[in-house]
Amino acid sequence: xxxxxxxxxxxxxxxxxxxxxxxxxxxxxxxxxxxxxxxxxxxxxxxxxxxxxxxxxxxxxxxxxxxxxxxxxxxxxxxxxxxxxxxxxxxxxxxxxxxxxxxxxxxxxxxxxxxxxxxx
Amino acid sequence: xxxxxxxxxxxxxxxxxxxxxxxxxxxxxxxxxxxxxxxxxxxxxxxxxxxxxxxxxxxxxxxxxxxxxxxxxxxxxxxxxxxxxxxxxxxxxxxxxxxxxxxxxxx
Numbered sequence: 001x002x003x004x005x006x007x008x009x010x011x012x013x014x015x016x017x018x019x020x021x022x023x024x025x026x027x028x029x030x031x032x033x034x035x036x037x038x039x040x041x042x043x044x045x046x047x048x049x050x051x052x053x054x055x056x057x058x059x060x061x062x063x064x065x066x067x068x069x070x071x072x073x074x075x076x077x078x079x080x081x082x083x084x085x086x087x088x089x090x091x092x093x094x095x096x097x098x099x100x101x102x103x104x105x106x107x108x109x110x111x112x113x114x115x116x117x118x119x120x
Numbered sequence: 121x122x123x124x125x126x127x128x129x130x131x132x133x134x135x136x137x138x139x140x141x142x143x144x145x146x147x148x149x150x151x152x153x154x155x156x157x158x159x160x161x162x163x164x165x166x167x168x169x170x171x172x173x174x175x176x177x178x179x180x181x182x183x184x185x186x187x188x189x190x191x192x193x194x195x196x197x198x199x200x201x202x203x204x205x206x207x208x209x210x211x212x213x214x215x216x217x218x219x220x221x222x223x224x225x226x227x
Contacts, residue, residue, distance in 0.1 A: 035216070037164075037218075044207065044218055044219070044220045044221045045156075045158075045164065045207055045209075045218040045221075046218065047209075047214075047215055047216040047217065047218065050214075058214045060214075060215050061121070061215065094163055094164075096163075096164075098216075103150075103151075103152070103170070103212065104169060104170050104173075105152070105154075105169075105211045105212055106154045106166055106169035106170075106175070106211055107154070107156075107164070107166060107209075107211075107216075108166055108175070110163035110164055110165075111163065112163055113163055
């Protein structure tokens with residue numbers, strides 16, 4: 001069955017780089033798209049960016065200068081790297097699969113999320 | 121960028137009531153809207169895609185409607201387990217912007 005699981009450090013110091021891994025199972029990264037969505041405590045959802053089956057990437061313009069998404073298809077892993085972290089980057093970070101066919105798209109499976117706190 | 125505006129921000133409903141929540145896009149998004157339910161401490165769950173298509177396993181009391189810029193999520197005969205946040209999302213071209221959410225509380 002389809003599963004996604006995020007992993008990474010729970011605490012990052014200000015100005016440092018966040019590195020997260022999304023390990024997927026039950027589907028191939030070469031024919032599916034995986035995206036990152038974050039949620040600050042008590043706030044709403046923010047789409048960050050994603051990687052498509054062909055390896056191309058899409059980024060939220062507000063984060064594009066700091067964000068990089070890549071993958072290792074042999075390990076079924078998608079990576080998020082974001083630099084210059086500040087306290088307002090404190091959030092739960094989710095990875096999610098974007099299912100797409102024809103004009104239809106939706107995020108159908110989500111990981112459990114990983115809480116990242118930016119603090120010294 | 122297209123802005124998704126949800127209303128109301130919160131609502132308090134009794135079990136068995138019918139509830140309607142709204143999502144307005146700042147530009148025409150055709151039918152490219154999804155709705156998600158999120159309970160505290162959990163990841164979002166897909167309810168509706170392409171404005172009005174119920175996702176697999178979603179109870180038929182959840183109905184999505186609308187097109188263009190105005191969309192509605194209706195829950196008929198609300199159950200206690202429906203207490204949650206509900207988010208709409210523009211979903212075809214990026215950025216895949218979410219609305220700020222509607223909090224549904226049960227009286």
